[in-house]
Amino acid sequence: MLSIQENMTVEFTPALLDSFADVVSRYPEGKQKSALLPILHLVQAEFGWLSIDAMDKVALFLRIKPIEVYEVASFYTMYFLQPKGKYVLEICRTGPCCLVGAERIMQHIENKLGVKEGDVTADGLFSWRGVECVAACGFGPVLQIGPEYTFYENLTEESIDSLIDDLKQKAKNQ
Amino acid sequence: MAEEGKFKVTIDGIALDVAPGTTILNAARQIGGDIVPPAMCYYSKLEGSGGKCRTCLVKVSKGSEKDPRPMPKLVASCRTTVMDGMEVQNITSPDVVEARKGVVEMLLINHPLDCPVCDQAGECKLQDLGYEHGADQTRYEFERRTFERIDIGDKIQLHMNRCILCYRCVYVANQLTEGREHGVIHRGDHSEISTFIENALDNDFIGNVIDVCPVGALTDKTFRFKNRVWFTKPVEAHRDCPSCSGKVTLWYKGEEVLRVTGRKDEFNEVDEFICNTCRFDKKKTADWTLEEPTPVDKQSVINANHYENFAPPAVIKEDAKLQAANVEQLARVERLK
């Protein structure tokens, strides 16, 4: 139903479960649901996106209902409910960045990658999308790449080209 | 001065004393009549409900005896408690009437207006709201938001296009059942009531989501397309039910019980929630002890003379001062006679 096209079974490693427990320890007894957002970030960093199975297992860990996880994961824009490219280029598309050429940069990225917003390149390496203000308006146009949300500022066509080339190289070396 | 331990509140010129902690809306309901703000999301039996639809906005023209300053914005009467000496304007405030008209328009821009094929027609609070407070026509010219129709369980259908996101069904699942399986996913105008993954709602009390739904978003599949509600005749009945009070309304067409619902009061709220067995599985007269025909709200289309009658609340008739404060309303009654 809805937009769910894929599922993926996941296994949380002991190390990952330890990091979950560390997050839970920040909150008072019985308020472990507070850990939901941070834990979803950890899961997404590990698996690239949040599958139903992953969300169900988070619910189990936090002793909450799966729907509580779905509600949250679908509310916030940083969580991917579908697989994405290895590198998701998120370009700010809000006013201040547009004043200094964000729309031109997005067009360039679309041409360069050859895929529409939200789609994944054939090699599985890249997706791109416009996002709303990322609070770096003075350094626009900007883009960010998860899971560490590395920032690239004052973008130009040339800097985009070399960024994409660098990322391709990086993927090859891994 | 208010009675000992009570707060005096004046709504559209009508004063009454209420217990501290009473909301403006509930105070207005105690008075009754035209001055009761419409409520699409508030449901007195569901804790935490209200505040969302904004149809019950009213103007507080005097905060209280202690602090007479008016409140700067219109407030949701369902979630604002009265203060001693508070003065509230509902239908006597042009600002409120205008804002409410705006809210109705907003609620309708994405609503399909498929009343001719909607089972809720005739008992739909959005229909009433549109009729009483809305504009003649919409100014919205864009494509409406649409969703797939889905069955959540074999007895309940979710028609998300019609939903106004009152969240009542979510509160029902939270407060009446052991584990909520559905909720609101996504956000903004993409928000939808959903189970997210295919999932049947099968809790024994989940059928109540149908009763609390103010529109035709959650409907009873066992009644689907059986008949228009205004051709059916409601009769109060009860049975000895092991899981709920067993007090229901049976909706008859001739000899046949077409559907079973909870008993609703004049504000469209059920007196007591009923279980799925009573609602879906007991559709023979022999299952029930009949009481009497359900009194039907004069405003309802189920009543033949709908929309024509206005009954001034008893309290007005008794008091000359209140009569003076409600000249307009009373004149309308005269006109309609």
Place this chain on the structure above:
Amino acid sequence: MARKLLLTHIDVPGINTFEVYRQKGGYRAVEKALKTLSPDDVVEEVKKSGLRGRGGAGFPTGMKWSFLAKPEGVPRYLVCNGDESEPGTFKDRFLMTKIPHALIEGMIVSSYALGANTSYIYIRGEMMPQIRIVEQAIAEAKAAGFLGKNILGSGYDLEIYVQPGGGAYICGEETALLESLEGKRGNPRIKPPFPAVAGLYGCPTVVNNVESIAATVPIVNDGGEEYAKIGIERSTGTKLISASGNIVRPGVYEIELGLPVEEFIYSDDYCGGIANGKRLKAIVAGGSSVPILPTNLAMTTAKGEARLMTYESLADGGFVTGTAMGSGGFIAFDEDQCIVRNTWNFTRFYHHESCGQCSPCREGTGWMEKVLHKIEYGHGDISDIELLWDIQRKIDGNTICPLGDASAWPVASAIRHFRDEFEWHILNPRESQTRNFGLAHYADPLVPVV
């Protein structure tokens, strides 16, 4: 030279580390507060300082603190709002990146004043690098004995945790932030009760902006009265302004409140004028939500006085001829920018970020976006302007939280001040696709206000 209180040592190499920050006089405020002041003394100093919330609403911080309920045996919380998402605003990111210990020091002082033993810093999830930086700073402060049990032997215990957001502008609204911190959807709560009575986990809670919290450090160090000497009237102290758009030197500047807007734009100490030799068309002074002003009204109030960077002066004239300080997100538009397109862009933002809980905002933001999109792409009708005006009016003031108002104000002000540009767009659908309207006659800084 203007005084700086927050960014004094911003250019010192290594100021992001505990060691260098401490060498430069860091954590003196903690020592002073914990050793010589009672919590109420700290609250009193903040009250005296006249500090107003730097997140956007401008509510006096000291007063907010004094509203905090203090029932026996119930924990109280301080939550720092680092969900900076208002378009045009990036000062908190800057502060947390460059000088994270200023925030931590402020958190300790403020938590002490409020009697909180656990405090959270909610930082928007996209600022993952800043989250790492702040977490590092917390670890350093803890290692140095400024956090944890019995800080500096005072008997006061405090733990600070960082909470990442998940990507939602609405979580900058304090009750939505608390919902999010509880692991829920960021739906703003219906008030009352206010967080000061029932906030995080139903306990009394204060939510303050990053900059407000950092500002408590100089207030404790030098005293509230000293802080209040800076600035004009009820706009005391210094403020971080994020400057972006078509200016020569975009960036974050710490100003003394009271600086003339004109000086801020054209002085080489600040924005350095309009980029590429262009002329200024309009400004947004406090983040995308506040009314946009044409240049003439940006420089001078309707009364003919120079417009200053203060809460009062920016708001002079109300929303008819004035604007608001907001979060200090200063966006400059040059003569080549299209107001219709920008208004559409901002409205798309609010549409995208509406939580969807209450009907006027959920439905109205999307409706406005569609109408503006239609006008921008040359399919508008002249009646659409009145329609837009009416929609924004029906959202403004009628929603649960201020996001509804914030979506209405940019539309209202754009129509109010740039109606002829909207009309031109509609009446010249083809031409408007190939060129911009340019400066309106009344938006020309060289033409005096009538």
